[in-house]
Amino acid sequence: MIKLSKFTKVKKENYLRNLSFGLILIFLCITDFILKFSLNINFTNFLPNILNLFFPLILGVIGLYLIRAEYSGIKLLDTLNKNINTSNFNAILTLLIIFLIILVIPPSLDWLIINANFTGETKEECINDGACWTFVKVWLRRFIYGMYPDQFHWRINTAFIVLLALAFVGYIPGKKLKKLLPLYYVIIYPIIAFLVIYYLISGGSFGLEWIDTGSWGGLSLTFIVAFFCLIFCFPIGVVLALARRSPLPTTRYIAVGFIEFWRGVPLITVLFMASVMFPMFLPDDLFIDKLIRVIIAISLFEAAYVAEVVRGGLQALPRGQYDAAKSLGMGYWKMHIFVILPQALKFVIPGIANTFLALVKDTPLIFVVGLADFVGMITMAKANPQWLGFVMEGYVFASIVFWIICYAMSRYSYNLEEKYKTER
Amino acid sequence: MNTKIISYSFFAIALLDLLYKIFFGSIFDFDNDFYYQYIKPFVTFSPFYLIAIGAVFLKEYKVRNTVEIYGTSRFNYYTPQFLVFLFTILVFVYFIYNAQINMDTRGIEFGFHFLKYESSFDVNFSLIDYDGSDSYARVYLVGLLNTLLVAFTGIIFCTIIGVIIGVSRLSPNYLIRKTATAYVEFFRNIPLVVQIFFWYFAALRTMPLPENTSPILGSIFMSIKGLYTPAFVWTNLDFFIYSIILASIIVILFKIYSTKLRENVGKHLPVLYISVIILLLLPILSFLLGGVKTEIDYPIIKKLSETSYTFEGGMRIPPEFMALVLSLSLYTATFVAENVRAGIQGINKGQKEAAASIGLNRKQILNLIIMPQALRIIIPPTTNQYLNLTKNSSLAALIAYPDLVLVFAGTALMQTGRAIEILMIVMFTYLSISLFISVLMNWYNKKIAILEK
Numbered sequence: 001m002i003k004l005s006k007f008t009k010v011k012k013e014n015y016l017r018n019l020s021f022g023l024i025l026i027f028l029c030i031t032d033f034i035l036k037f038s039l040n041i042n043f044t045n046f047l048p049n050i051l052n053l054f055f056p057l058i059l060g061v062i063g064l065y066l067i068r069a070e071y072s073g074i075k076l077l078d079t080l081n082k083n084i085n086t087s088n089f090n091a092i093l094t095l096l097i098i099f100l101i102i103l104v105i106p107p108s109l110d111w112l113i114i115n116a117n118f119t120g121e122t123k124e125e126c127i128n129d130g131a132c133w134t135f136v137k138v139w140l141r142r143f144i145y146g147m148y149p150d151q152f153h154w155r156i157n158t159a160f161i162v163l164l165a166l167a168f169v170g171y172i173p174g175k176k177l178k179k180l181l182p183l184y185y186v187i188i189y190p191i192i193a194f195l196v197i198y199y200l201i202s203g204g205s206f207g208l209e210w211i212d213t214g215s216w217g218g219l220s221l222t223f224i225v226a227f228f229c230l231i232f233c234f235p236i237g238v239v240l241a242l243a244r245r246s247p248l249p250t251t252r253y254i255a256v257g258f259i260e261f262w263r264g265v266p267l268i269t270v271l272f273m274a275s276v277m278f279p280m281f282l283p284d285d286l287f288i289d290k291l292i293r294v295i296i297a298i299s300l301f302e303a304a305y306v307a308e309v310v311r312g313g314l315q316a317l318p319r320g321q322y323d324a325a326k327s328l329g330m331g332y333w334k335m336h337i338f339v340i341l342p343q344a345l346k347f348v349i350p351g352i353a354n355t356f357l358a359l360v361k362d363t364p365l366i367f368v369v370g371l372a373d374f375v376g377m378i379t380m381a382k383a384n385p386q387w388l389g390f391v392m393e394g395y396v397f398a399s400i401v402f403w404i405i406c407y408a409m410s411r412y413s414y415n416l417e418e419k420y421k422t423e424r
Numbered sequence: 425m426n427t428k429i430i431s432y433s434f435f436a437i438a439l440l441d442l443l444y445k446i447f448f449g450s451i452f453d454f455d456n457d458f459y460y461q462y463i464k465p466f467v468t469f470s471p472f473y474l475i476a477i478g479a480v481f482l483k484e485y486k487v488r489n490t491v492e493i494y495g496t497s498r499f500n501y502y503t504p505q506f507l508v509f510l511f512t513i514l515v516f517v518y519f520i521y522n523a524q525i526n527m528d529t530r531g532i533e534f535g536f537h538f539l540k541y542e543s544s545f546d547v548n549f550s551l552i553d554y555d556g557s558d559s560y561a562r563v564y565l566v567g568l569l570n571t572l573l574v575a576f577t578g579i580i581f582c583t584i585i586g587v588i589i590g591v592s593r594l595s596p597n598y599l600i601r602k603t604a605t606a607y608v609e610f611f612r613n614i615p616l617v618v619q620i621f622f623w624y625f626a627a628l629r630t631m632p633l634p635e636n637t638s639p640i641l642g643s644i645f646m647s648i649k650g651l652y653t654p655a656f657v658w659t660n661l662d663f664f665i666y667s668i669i670l671a672s673i674i675v676i677l678f679k680i681y682s683t684k685l686r687e688n689v690g691k692h693l694p695v696l697y698i699s700v701i702i703l704l705l706l707p708i709l710s711f712l713l714g715g716v717k718t719e720i721d722y723p724i725i726k727k728l729s730e731t732s733y734t735f736e737g738g739m740r741i742p743p744e745f746m747a748l749v750l751s752l753s754l755y756t757a758t759f760v761a762e763n764v765r766a767g768i769q770g771i772n773k774g775q776k777e778a779a780a781s782i783g784l785n786r787k788q789i790l791n792l793i794i795m796p797q798a799l800r801i802i803i804p805p806t807t808n809q810y811l812n813l814t815k816n817s818s819l820a821a822l823i824a825y826p827d828l829v830l831v832f833a834g835t836a837l838m839q840t841g842r843a844i845e846i847l848m849i850v851m852f853t854y855l856s857i858s859l860f861i862s863v864l865m866n867w868y869n870k871k872i873a874i875l876e877k
Contacts, residue, residue: 084599251505276837
């Protein structure tokens with residue numbers, strides 16, 4: 001130990017020599033690695049097999065060892081030493097990660113962008129080695145709108161724009177109307193949304209042609225399902241959480257049974273239940289559309305998770321809040337709506353956001369019961385005889401789209417959390 | 425006192441009624457058309473009514489015997505409960521009523537007799553002997569075992585990856601930290617369905633055909649048809665397994681004995697060495713004396729026809745299984761990693777500083793000080809993740825891995841048309857697995873919590 005620290009101790013002229021030598025070794029290490037694994041040129045053939053394989057690593061470790069010092073006076077080098085080169089073990093890990101990046105990033109970039117095909121309309125025009133984004137380009141309309149007739153796509157677009165506009169109503173009113181906002185979002189907005197979707201996308205009146213839900217699909221269907229489930233599952237979940245915390249035993253036990261049942265079964269069986277089993281429980285003349293059944297099933301399923309999250313918030317609230325509200329003469333509902341829930345929900349924003357994220361990530365599952373959502377459309381497109389062999393492009397595209405949506409949601413929830421954190 | 429007796433007698437009658445219903449059918453069974461249609465659905469819930477009435481009496485008894493009152497008036501206490509109860513019962517009655525009529529018109533009778541019938545379909549991956557002439561009950565078992573296999577393997581892998589990534593996210597090394605963060609953000613935000621499809625349809629399909637495979641480590645072949653590894657062929661396998669079980673029991677007893685010895689007398693025994701010796705010795709003895717033999721069966725490539733090749737011998741791990749385990753463990757590992765990170769960060773900084781001040785190094789601090797405390801924060805949410813993984817393993821149905829949902833709620837349901845019974849069985853199975861894992865984890869959690877004091 002003492003010997004080592006003596007060796008790495010800063011001595012001006014000694015260290016400079018070490019530094020230059022070490023940097024050369026690191027440079028050699030990375031060059032050797034790139035030559036060996038990316039370009040398949042092996043300069044160290046003469047070495048024994050294992051040594052040959054690990055040669056760049058050994059060079060790199062020695063190089064990093066040589067440039068390691070507690071204080072060198074060069075700012076860049078000091079940050080480097082402090083962050084990635086604190087010990088031999090760390091140096092090995094650092095090198096391994098650098099190697100991994102060299103192995104993974106350039107080929108992926110090459111496949112994704114540099115060598116990819118963007119032009120053309122048919123499969124034959126994909127001549128480069130990389131991804132054939134032509135596939136996605138040609139099928140993009142189907143991926144977004146499903147089997148919805150081409151000439152009516154404006155209806156879906158209008159519906160979404162209207163819904164988005166209505167969602168931003170919350171930013172407009174002044175202080176007076178702000179009280180009514182929760183009422184708007186929980187009751188009025190879902191009704192309007194349902195009517196807009198029903199009359200615009202389904203059609204059937206106002207001179208719009210009726211389009212069966214069977215031909216809905218693609219990303220728009222994913223959005224519709226996620227949107228309605230999101231809207232429905234939240235109030236149901238809050239009510240369930242209140243019921244579970246209720247002083248009335250009957251409500252409590254029923255809520256516990258309900259929540260534990262939905263949390264204990266996988267979503268896929270719930271969807272099977274909605275599509276296969278549920279029609280058996282309805283009278284013969286009553287037909288509920290499969291899409292609606294699925295939306296109800298997912299809402300109930302996610303409501304159980306929301307309920308557990310909200311219950312956590314209710315439990316975290318100090319008892320004094322309840323007592324204070326009661327001492328003001330508030331009843332059960334008044335107390336919960338004006339005092340308890342606003343605070344409890346603030347606590348659980350991250351949890352609710354996670355549940356909503358899970359919901360969005362679960363929606364592609366609806367394709368097991370025959371609803372061709374975004375992922376379902378890609379699965380259908382890959383089976384098209386004219387476009388065989390573009391599975392990779394399809395699923396990479398799906399991953400990118402979902403990643404952007406989910407990442408944006410998680411960032412938004414993080415911002416929301418930060419915003420409300422300061423208030424308390 | 426009287427009310428208490430009344431309430432408990434109601435509970436007893438409810439229990440009897442329930443048992444009778446399960447084993448013999450309803451007591452209130454009359455052969456009457458009106459009864460059958462309108463009253464039977466209500467009568468199905470008779471134990472619940474009895475329990476509810478008993479509970480009312482019990483509450484009355486408690487209130488009378490203590491000073492505690494309802495919080496509000498008696499009316500305000502009972503009315504909402506009655507309404508909720510009535511509503512729930514009415515919803516169920518409505519469904520049962522419809523189900524009765526629907527099943528009547530289709531000529532199906534509710535019951536589980538179909539489990540005995542011959543299944544007459546094949547399953548391509550099974551842990552136990554199975555062919556088409558076996559019963560649906562056997563199909564259920566095959567599916568359940570496959571589900572458990574995926575869940576178990578997935579849990580092991582996701583724990584390993586999750587712990588490594590979680591610890592890496594707190595590493596002082598900038599590159600490691602950022603790579604771990606990138607991993608978590610990347611895999612967490614892509615739906616599991618897409619990941620499973622990606623691995624199964626895209627990544628594993630790029631594997632070479634059997635004739636083009638090159639062996640990994642001598643005799644492991646990774647081809648488009650799955651992973652072929654050498655398999656052990658045992659003679660007298662059960663004897664060997666018994667010897668291992670016996671050895672583990674002896675080791676556990678020995679450990680208990682040595683702990684006792686240490687606590688009572690203060691004498692230290694070299695537990696580790698003796699355990700290792702016992703664990704090695706007994707199985708070796710079983711080889712020498714019990715006639716246990718093992719041979720290794722290597723997979724060998726075989727030509728079926730001009731163009732098609734296959735492997736013979738060895739053990740085959742199907743690509744569906746690999747895709748499923750890979751995606752499940754990579755996906756769930758992100759959540760486990762977040763739990764691990766939160767657990768480690770949740771430990772007071774003073775603990776770390778105190779440990780450092782008495783001269784422990786980084787590894788020792790992590791192993792001896794941080795981890796034992798962090799585990800208590802980590803385990804409850806991680807249990808949830810294990811449950812999620814088990815439930816998510818049902819996505820196997822999407823890529824035709826024969827798990828419970830695919831073979832039982834899929835093929836068997838299509839063949840028999842008994843949607844209600846089969847889905848009830850499947851849901852009940854998942855519920856039981858969930859409850860079992862949570863009970864197990866609660867027990868472990870308790871154990872750890874006691875160790876602290």
